[in-house]
Amino acid sequence: MNSIHVTGLRVRHRKTLALDSLDLGLGTGVHGLLGPNGAGKTSLIRVLATVARPDAGRVEILGEDTAEHRGRTEVRRRLGYLPQEFGYYPGFTVREFVAYVAWLKEVPAERVPDAVERAVTRVGLADRADAKVRTLSGGMVRRVGIAQAIVNDPAVLLLDEPTAGLDPEQRVEFRALLRELGTSATVVVSTHLVEDVAAACTEVTLLDAGRVAYRGTPEALTVLGEASDGPGDHPIERGYTAVLRAHRAAGSGAREAVR
Numbered sequence: 001m002n003s004i005h006v007t008g009l010r011v012r013h014r015k016t017l018a019l020d021s022l023d024l025g026l027g028t029g030v031h032g033l034l035g036p037n038g039a040g041k042t043s044l045i046r047v048l049a050t051v052a053r054p055d056a057g058r059v060e061i062l063g064e065d066t067a068e069h070r071g072r073t074e075v076r077r078r079l080g081y082l083p084q085e086f087g088y089y090p091g092f093t094v095r096e097f098v099a100y101v102a103w104l105k106e107v108p109a110e111r112v113p114d115a116v117e118r119a120v121t122r123v124g125l126a127d128r129a130d131a132k133v134r135t136l137s138g139g140m141v142r143r144v145g146i147a148q149a150i151v152n153d154p155a156v157l158l159l160d161e162p163t164a165g166l167d168p169e170q171r172v173e174f175r176a177l178l179r180e181l182g183t184s185a186t187v188v189v190s191t192h193l194v195e196d197v198a199a200a201c202t203e204v205t206l207l208d209a210g211r212v213a214y215r216g217t218p219e220a221l222t223v224l225g226e227a228s229d230g231p232g233d234h235p236i237e238r239g240y241t242a243v244l245r246a247h248r249a250a251g252s253g254a255r256e257a258v259r
């Protein structure tokens with residue numbers, strides 16, 4: 001059964017239709033969410049994280065209807081979320097901040113120290129656990145963001161551009177962590193880096209102008225790229241541009257202006 005089940009999802013920001021009648025089912029694994037700037041990736045992740053309400057459609061997560069208060073409360077406890085712009089308390093230490101999020105997620109008090117230790121270690125910050133977040137580099141703060149997202153061992157993990165700001169070595173380690181998390185959880189990762197998708201994702205969903213332009217495995221996208229002479233330095237990049245162009249040529253990429 002899919003942990004995430006979206007039907008007829010519509011999200012509007014003033015005159016822009018950010019998501020247009022979107023249907024999507026996602027199960028265990030790592031799902032890469034790709035698409036150009038403004039495609040609707042953040043809008044989708046925010047709705048899945050229950051921080052934004054859709055204008056229409058149904059969003060079911062872990063069998064709960066997120067339109068209902070009770071459903072949202074239940075889902076939030078079992079969800080991990082790293083927003084694109086993640087707010088933190090600069091005066092907290094890494095350990096304090098991650099523990100605070102564990103408390104928000106209602107992790108039982110006796111389990112919090114171990115859960116925090118494990119999350120911080122998994123993102124490679126064990127030696128900085130007692131440093132104040134304000135003293136960390138941008139990439140390290142991003143890793144604190146990933147630690148807070150996984151501290152409750154979420155069944156659904158939503159990461160909005162988690163690799164932005166990570167150095168190459170950290171990115172490689174993070175992809176390994178993603179693969180491990182995806183063996184038991186439904187992980188959705190938005191990224192602009194097709195290398196992330198090729199290395200860590202079991203499935204790709206490519207959004208364009210609020211619609212699904214492509215769904216398939218990274219391998220299938222690579223095969224499409226190998227057959228394409230479009231722009232891109234790697235086959236999967238060529239696959240990405242080939243799919244986008246085909247979607248736009250089919251006329252389904254035009255975003256409707258709402259009057």
Ligand SMILES: Nc1ncnc2c1ncn2[C@@H]1O[C@H](COP(=O)(O)OP(=O)(O)OP(=O)(O)O)[C@@H](O)[C@H]1O
Nearest residue numbers: 013014016018035036037038039040041042043044
């Ligand atoms: N708060 C807002 N007010 C008005 N328009 C918005 C707002 N948030 C998003 N939009 C518009 O909705 C559309 C989808 O934006 P969204 O941020 O979901 O895309 P994205 O795929 O995450 O883009 P990016 O790759 O740049 O992060 C865009 O046209 C954007 O300009």
